[in-house]
Amino acid sequence: MKAVGVIVEYNPFHNGHAFHLQAARQASEADVVIAVMSGDFLQRGEPALVSKWSRAKMALLGGVDIIFELPYRFATQKAKTFANGAVSILDAAGCEFLCFGSESGDLTSFLRTIDYLEEQKASYNEYIKSMMNTGVSYPKALSLSFQQLADSENHLDLTKPNNILGFQYIKAIKQLESSITPLTVQRKNADYHDEHFASETIASATSIRKALFSSENGKNSIDKFIPETTHQLLQKYYNDYGIFHQWENYWSLLQFRLLQTSPEELRENYEMEEGLEYRFIASAIESNSFQEFMQKIKTKRYTWTRLQRTCVHILTNAKKTEMASVSEKATYLRLLGMTKNGKKYLNTRKNHFSLPLVSRLSSYKQKEISLDIKASRIYSLAVPNHHQSELLNQEYKQPPIYIE
Amino acid sequence: MKAVGVIVEYNPFHNGHAFHLQAARQASEADVVIAVMSGDFLQRGEPALVSKWSRAKMALLGGVDIIFELPYRFATQKAKTFANGAVSILDAAGCEFLCFGSESGDLTSFLRTIDYLEEQKASYNEYIKSMMNTGVSYPKALSLSFQQLADSENHLDLTKPNNILGFQYIKAIKQLESSITPLTVQRKNADYHDEHFASETIASATSIRKALFSSENGKNSIDKFIPETTHQLLQKYYNDYGIFHQWENYWSLLQFRLLQTSPEELRENYEMEEGLEYRFIASAIESNSFQEFMQKIKTKRYTWTRLQRTCVHILTNAKKTEMASVSEKATYLRLLGMTKNGKKYLNTRKNHFSLPLVSRLSSYKQKEISLDIKASRIYSLAVPNHHQSELLNQEYKQPPIYIE
Numbered sequence: 001m002k003a004v005g006v007i008v009e010y011n012p013f014h015n016g017h018a019f020h021l022q023a024a025r026q027a028s029e030a031d032v033v034i035a036v037m038s039g040d041f042l043q044r045g046e047p048a049l050v051s052k053w054s055r056a057k058m059a060l061l062g063g064v065d066i067i068f069e070l071p072y073r074f075a076t077q078k079a080k081t082f083a084n085g086a087v088s089i090l091d092a093a094g095c096e097f098l099c100f101g102s103e104s105g106d107l108t109s110f111l112r113t114i115d116y117l118e119e120q121k122a123s124y125n126e127y128i129k130s131m132m133n134t135g136v137s138y139p140k141a142l143s144l145s146f147q148q149l150a151d152s153e154n155h156l157d158l159t160k161p162n163n164i165l166g167f168q169y170i171k172a173i174k175q176l177e178s179s180i181t182p183l184t185v186q187r188k189n190a191d192y193h194d195e196h197f198a199s200e201t202i203a204s205a206t207s208i209r210k211a212l213f214s215s216e217n218g219k220n221s222i223d224k225f226i227p228e229t230t231h232q233l234l235q236k237y238y239n240d241y242g243i244f245h246q247w248e249n250y251w252s253l254l255q256f257r258l259l260q261t262s263p264e265e266l267r268e269n270y271e272m273e274e275g276l277e278y279r280f281i282a283s284a285i286e287s288n289s290f291q292e293f294m295q296k297i298k299t300k301r302y303t304w305t306r307l308q309r310t311c312v313h314i315l316t317n318a319k320k321t322e323m324a325s326v327s328e329k330a331t332y333l334r335l336l337g338m339t340k341n342g343k344k345y346l347n348t349r350k351n352h353f354s355l356p357l358v359s360r361l362s363s364y365k366q367k368e369i370s371l372d373i374k375a376s377r378i379y380s381l382a383v384p385n386h387h388q389s390e391l392l393n394q395e396y397k398q399p400p401i402y403i404e
Numbered sequence: 405m406k407a408v409g410v411i412v413e414y415n416p417f418h419n420g421h422a423f424h425l426q427a428a429r430q431a432s433e434a435d436v437v438i439a440v441m442s443g444d445f446l447q448r449g450e451p452a453l454v455s456k457w458s459r460a461k462m463a464l465l466g467g468v469d470i471i472f473e474l475p476y477r478f479a480t481q482k483a484k485t486f487a488n489g490a491v492s493i494l495d496a497a498g499c500e501f502l503c504f505g506s507e508s509g510d511l512t513s514f515l516r517t518i519d520y521l522e523e524q525k526a527s528y529n530e531y532i533k534s535m536m537n538t539g540v541s542y543p544k545a546l547s548l549s550f551q552q553l554a555d556s557e558n559h560l561d562l563t564k565p566n567n568i569l570g571f572q573y574i575k576a577i578k579q580l581e582s583s584i585t586p587l588t589v590q591r592k593n594a595d596y597h598d599e600h601f602a603s604e605t606i607a608s609a610t611s612i613r614k615a616l617f618s619s620e621n622g623k624n625s626i627d628k629f630i631p632e633t634t635h636q637l638l639q640k641y642y643n644d645y646g647i648f649h650q651w652e653n654y655w656s657l658l659q660f661r662l663l664q665t666s667p668e669e670l671r672e673n674y675e676m677e678e679g680l681e682y683r684f685i686a687s688a689i690e691s692n693s694f695q696e697f698m699q700k701i702k703t704k705r706y707t708w709t710r711l712q713r714t715c716v717h718i719l720t721n722a723k724k725t726e727m728a729s730v731s732e733k734a735t736y737l738r739l740l741g742m743t744k745n746g747k748k749y750l751n752t753r754k755n756h757f758s759l760p761l762v763s764r765l766s767s768y769k770q771k772e773i774s775l776d777i778k779a780s781r782i783y784s785l786a787v788p789n790h791h792q793s794e795l796l797n798q799e800y801k802q803p804p805i806y807i808e
Contacts, residue, residue, distance in 0.1 A: 252656075252657075252785065252789070253656075253657070253660045255785070256657045256660070256661075256782070256785055257660075257661070257664070259778065259781045259782060259785070260661070260719070260720060260721040260778065260782055261721060262721075265721075285781070285796050285797075286793065288789055288790065288792065288793060289789075315664070316664060317664040317665060317666075317669075374663065374664060377663045377689065378660070378663060378664055381656065381659070381660055381663070385656070385692055385693075386692065388692065389690065389692060392689050393689075
């Protein structure tokens with residue numbers, strides 16, 4: 001059986017994602033689609049709308065056969081680390097292909113650009129350094145340097161978020177010396193950051209979340225952009241737990257932690273650097289909401305996303321030592337769910353997997369997984385008190401989801 | 405001007421306290437009454453009903469002339485440390501007398517018992533040790549050992565909470581080589597732990613709090629046990645902030661902290677000892693309320709009070725290093741409020757105080773006070789979000805209360 005891998009967040013799973021899965025299957029002629037998905041906290045430094053279990057189910061009902069969790073240690077990171085973790089999981093699970101959506105849709109432009117930047121490495125790094133000295137953020141410096149260097153006509157547009165991710169996926173494949181073949185399909189009709197609906201049936205997850213949070217009316221207005229199964233699962237989650245998760249649900253906890261910690265202690269948290277700790281603590285005292293807090297801490301030097309990720313690390317108390325000391329590659333395959341077809345693949349291939357397959361936490365005692373467990377627990381604190389035990393215990397009791 | 409000191413919590417100030425102040429003034433023939441009062445967290449390991457500012461005002465309207473805050477470092481401690489901190493403040497503020505309420509009411513029985521235990525020190529300590537080995541709590545071991553040793557007819561009843569405190573006050577006076585003369589008045593008609601009303605006008609703070617939390621009706625039923633000024637201040641606090649503080653208001657924060665910390669990190673908190681950290685973390689996952697949590701962590705070895713204090717230290721993130729490294733004596737006099745009479749005393753005497761007088765935080769930069777500030781901030785997180793900034797900033801902006 002041949003497998004194609006996809007790297008996803010599904011926040012939530014929508015028609016664009018379903019389209020991507022079909023295209024991946026077609027382009028690769030694979031028998032199974034394996035997804036690696038961020039857990040409860042996402043790359044943009046935000047809690048996911050609904051838990052990873054609910055999102056895994058959406059995925060399995062929407063065309064994915066096997067779904068693994070991208071560990072916290074990779075999921076809440078800059079593109080490069082995110083890509084390394086995700087690709088190493090697909091590689092360990094025996095994928096022949098990785099198919100990603102991109103604004104470009106043209107694989108050769110990716111390869112050409114990677115080679116070009118490799119050649120121009122010295123001047124590229126020089127540019128980046130001088131850009132950073134002007135006080136801009138690292139991603140901004142990368143993008144500006146690339147524009148300085150490259151003739152944009154022939155190269156990948158590295159200002160587009162999905163192009164950047166794809167670029168990092170291919171670099172990760174090279175770096176890990178994986179035999180995975182990359183494929184890309186052009187994203188349809190929706191920019192990653194779009195806040196408004198631009199097409200009849202495809203919309204960005206950003207615009208869908210915006211509508212979900214806006215009003216009761218908003219909940220209905222997204223129906224044409226999501227499969228019926230996603231609609232039902234979102235509805236069920238809301239009925240069961242009373243919320244869709246967002247940063248404001250965690251504000252009182254973040255504020256509390258910032259008020260009870262010391263600058264020295266805060267500096268132990270991952271990505272807490274260069275005097276940011278004083279700014280965070282002082283702003284926590286003055287703010288009445290997460291939005292207000294973010295407005296107070298933002299600077300030219302750091303992107304909003306980077307600052308949000310730092311907040312996630314404070315919330316989960318992820319330390320520099322925990323995040324940095326581990327290898328660049330994943331060390332386990334945490335199975336969230338599978339279809340009948342996926343199960344067949346696992347049964348025939350799992351003995352050849354290069355990493356341990358973790359179906360239940362109770363049977364896996366390695367320390368690396370503790371950050372994932374902690375993140376899940378903290379995530380569940382947003383739901384009303386009487387539902388917490390249920391969610392808190394789910395992490396240990398929930399077997400992988402199985403869709404017949 | 406002659407001053408008599410009292411050591412108080414006023415949670416809340418009631419008729420029994422007013423009676424005690426009159427008796428203290430009478431017995432000492434002093435011109436001013438100086439109170440040293442716990443801040444926002446109390447000796448029993450609980451948040452105070454209302455903030456220290458509100459309680460300080462009750463005190464000044466009820467007969468106190470000058471009120472100092474007992475720093476967090478002493479207020480949330482076992483009787484001995486509590487007493488050392490409080491007595492050192494009264495001593496530094498020039499008190500000639502210390503007048504405490506006790507079940508006994510007979511000073512000679514205190515002095516006799518202290519001398520007796522001094523003589524019998526070796527066998528007393530031996531008893532305590534062997535009692536501890538049976539697994540009982542330290543206070544229980546003290547009390548049992550004393551019963552074994554002493555002919556109770558002639559000695560102080562050291563099973564009574566106010567006798568224990570008074571005993572420690574007098575020992576602190578001796579240890580600090582203070583010239584303060586101790587006085588005691590018998591507590592009237594209410595046991596410290598009474599949960600029910602036993603007299604017409606005097607009731608324990610415990611029973612008053614119980615009534616306050618029970619129902620709207622309960623709020624009215626306490627009126628005959630508290631001065632009108634206390635009634636008004638309680639009413640105002642409730643109108644302003646919507647709550648009377650209790651542990652349940654902090655449960656979600658405590659739980660969050662226990663879920664995000666590691667056993668190693670938790671062990672750095674004061675009073676977190678001997679494997680308790682694992683018990684705390686495991687119980688936090690399984691509990692839906694503070695009461696439920698306390699039921700899960702309680703053991704024969706530790707008193708409820710001791711465990712609650714440990715919870716306070718987790719909440720405020722008070723470290724062993726911070727709490728232990730400081731001297732046995734207070735290092736500053738934090739003025740919460742004064743009357744006209746109290747101001748006169750301060751003006752004539754403050755240059756002779758043996759510790760710095762802190763009227764405003766902004767003018768005092770010593771690190772020792774940071775735990776008090778942190779405790780105040782954490783305390784204020786229980787009020788609804790839109791009132792928090794006000795309370796959070798109060799600590800810096802509030803000048804001492806002045807009652808003309």
